[in-house]
Amino acid sequence: MRLDLIYIEGEHDEVPGIVRELALDEKDAKRRTEHLLNTGSHVYRQEMSVELKDAFSYLEVEAAQCVWEHICEITVCAEEPDPIWREYREAHGSVQLRHESIAIGQWALKVYDLLPEWYRETGAYDWEIIPAIVSVFTPGEDFPEPEAATRILLNAEDxxxxxxxxxxxxxxxxxxxxxxxxxxxxxxxxxxxxxxxxxxxxxxxxxxxxxxxxxxx
Incomplete structure (x- = not known):
């Protein structure tokens, strides 16, 4: 993940020391720059990019957890496990599948964002909506386009x-x-x-x- 920042440095002719700041965007940089200029400082600016380790939002973590719980339900807990998911889990292992739950959850959120409110109210987010979205995806294959997955869900008989x-x-x-x-x-x-x-x-x-x-x- 790359984060674009603006580095700002201010130095005054009569006051010792150097002020160093980072701004998140141009609006923030302008505010900080004007403040330093008003104090009589010489200002230096430079755009910079910082590579960050992968970080996940609360919604992504929640979605991944919902996906993993659903996969466990249909591969281990169900009286009749889903044959496709069960075979995939046995072939690739639980550790890899749990890691893949992150990407599946991120995709599921894209689909969820396209669903109308009336559909979201058809059931519980964790036990019904996310599992319904996951049902459109076949493990080991490319994710369907979110728009296509949405149409499949909305036109399902239930x-x-x-x-x-x-x-x-x-x-x-x-x-x-x-x-x-x-x-x-x-x-x-x-x-x-x-x-x-x-x-x-x-x-x-x-x-x-x-x-x-x-x-x-």
Whole structure:
């Protein structure tokens, strides 16, 4: 990891000593430079780069832990272990797979960032959402593009059923009908005409009500 910094050095003709500072960005450097100039110092600036050892954010550590716990669940704890993950673990070892959990977690976070709020609310982050994301990835292969993985998750049958239940809840809560009972739609018709993962289920219920001039009850 490379960190770009700005080195600032100030020296005064009448005051002994040299002031040395590091600024994180141009705004910070300008502030520090102006302060030194106001004191009558001669100022020297130089951009510099520092190589840092890999560091992980809290979210990356949390995601990696969730991934590792899920892998252990489906390869060791489950009554019927996942054959693909189990074979990969036996072939490469637990130590390597645990290390790979870091990269898998980082990828999972990219996918998670693209998921709409309604999908994130379908289950617990650690036991349901992260495992669902990991299920799109095959160990030993390249990571799918986050956008492609997101579309797979949003169009999965369990996600579509959750969307329908959520939309029905909001429609029934305000208008005493849902899309199927009272709305006159079959599930197939709902998913064809009203399922849009980019639109929140509550907003979709509102649009349905507006289209058919439904009155709140």
């Amino acid at each position: 996600a579509k059923q959750h969307y329908l239940r959520d939309a029905n809840f909001h429609l029934k809560n305000k208008y005493s009908i849902d899309f199927l009972e009272g709305g006159g739609l079959s599930e197939e018709e709902f998913f064809t005409h009203w399922f849009d993962p980019d639109v929140d289920p509550e907003e979709q219920a509102k649009r349905f009500a507006e289209k058919y001039d439904l009155e709140e009850t």
